[in-house]
Amino acid sequence: MYILIVEDNDDLAANIGEYCEEQGDIVDYAGDGLTGLHLAAVNNYDVLVLDLSLPGLDGLSLCERLRLDAGNNVPILMLTARDTLRDRLTGFETGADDYLTKPFSLQELHMRLKALVRRAAGATDHLVVSDLIFDLRTLIVRRGGRRLDLTPTGMRMLELLMRASPAVVRTATVERAIWGDDPPDSEAALRGHIHQLRGIIDKPFPTKLLKTVHGIGYRLADDESL
Secondary structure, X not given: OEXXXXXXXXXXXXXXXHHHHHOOOEEXXXXXXXXXXXXXXXXXXXXXXXXXOOOOOOHHHHHHHHHHOOOOOOOEXXXXXXXXXXXXXXXXXXXXXXXXXXXXXXXXXXXXXHHHHHHHHOOOOEEEEOOEEEEOOOOEEEEOOEEEOOOHHHHHHHHHHHHHOOOOEEHHHHHHHHHOOOOOOOOHHHHXXXXXXXXXXXXXXXXXXXEEEOOOEXXXXXXXXX
């Protein structure tokens, strides 16, 4: 999952982010509401973890502005120390999809995030980056109307990169998507898979989408359209 954590408690945000990254997720952070609103508006996150009490712009206002002003339907899990029915109803009324009261289990938080993403995926069955389209129901990939043949490994990598686009996916995250917790000692194997994927989705086309960010990872994006 590609997750944005909007939380002004640095320790709590780090704990949530580290746990999610250990599960193979990609995590961005915002320490205030305005930064969170900007990041949510310009990136294609799978899910947001949103604290109710934030400096600059509180969680309820951020949620409402995403839903009403930006028309953004990204799933939102709201965090709060308040546990009254009125608070929960207010959160749902402004567009939150789930509600978790502090303190909470990191495992439960992660399971709730996965459930929100699965529910949202039922309504979003196509990933699109520029003229590259991945139909998640049929596992058919097309670019410019031309059908592309990918290996199962290539499909896993492509889905990860398309879900994160235009953000950078770190090398370790791509390796986990392919080999789980037992990646090879050398990066040569991963480079081989990247080379193969690039040859399929980029080589026949004038605009190159798959970028190597040296020393960090990979990103999939049409930079001319950003």
